[in-house]
Amino acid sequence: MKRIWVILLLASAIQGADVTLSMTGQSMVPNFVRIAATHQANRMFAGIGVRLESEKQNIQGRSEGLLIQVRFINDTPGHPGAWGFSNPFDPVPLVTVLYDRILLVTEGDPQRRAAFLAHVLVHEIGHLLIRTNAHSPEGVMKAHWSKADCTRMAYRPLPFLPDDVEMIHHALALSSTTGGRLLPTVPPGSPAGERF
Numbered sequence: 001m002k003r004i005w006v007i008l009l010l011a012s013a014i015q016g017a018d019v020t021l022s023m024t025g026q027s028m029v030p031n032f033v034r035i036a037a038t039h040q041a042n043r044m045f046a047g048i049g050v051r052l053e054s055e056k057q058n059i060q061g062r063s064e065g066l067l068i069q070v071r072f073i074n075d076t077p078g079h080p081g082a083w084g085f086s087n088p089f090d091p092v093p094l095v096t097v098l099y100d101r102i103l104l105v106t107e108g109d110p111q112r113r114a115a116f117l118a119h120v121l122v123h124e125i126g127h128l129l130i131r132t133n134a135h136s137p138e139g140v141m142k143a144h145w146s147k148a149d150c151t152r153m154a155y156r157p158l159p160f161l162p163d164d165v166e167m168i169h170h171a172l173a174l175s176s177t178t179g180g181r182l183l184p185t186v187p188p189g190s191p192a193g194e195r196f
């Protein structure tokens with residue numbers, strides 16, 4: 001069993017990431033929360049066969065995959081009811097996390113803050129990969145997580161639905177033929193703001 005893991009890890013190291021996150025403003029997030037959240041996000045994408053990693057400092061060059069900027073900010077006006085938003089129709093993929101709102105929504109239960117942040121990251125990265133602001137009826141790509149969803153995600157991650165997985169793999173396969181650029185799957189028809 002150990003040998004299988006070594007082979008898988010080696011294969012992963014050779015292939016590099018499908019998606020690399022480059023973060024700014026992350027100093028406002030305690031290290032243990034950010035690290036736990038990014039590890040959980042990595043696992044959620046690994047569960048659907050997508051390799052996600054954070055950009056490592058002091059490493060020259062990076063893998064061939066898609067680079068997504070993630071910025072953490074506070075005190076952002078607008079985007080009512082959102083914990084983050086993304087820009088699936090812009091050429092430079094960017095996820096914005098409204099961290100003060102995540103602090104507020106998890107105030108009564110800080111233990112689930114990392115899991116909540118992971119889901120916000122995964123949801124917004126999902127929009128960027130699929131290049132659409134459309135939502136799924138259930139799971140991590142749902143438009144509005146219920147209270148039960150929020151409780152559940154602390155113990156078991158909300159899943160991608162099969163259609164989400166298919167669209168993400170389709171988009172990544174296309175991007176590998178366009179030098180890492182993702183192509184829109186749905187024309188922009190609504191404001192760039194994202195509910196979450």
Ligand SMILES: [Zn+2]
Pocket residue numbers: 123127133135142143194195196
């Ligand atoms: Zn959304």
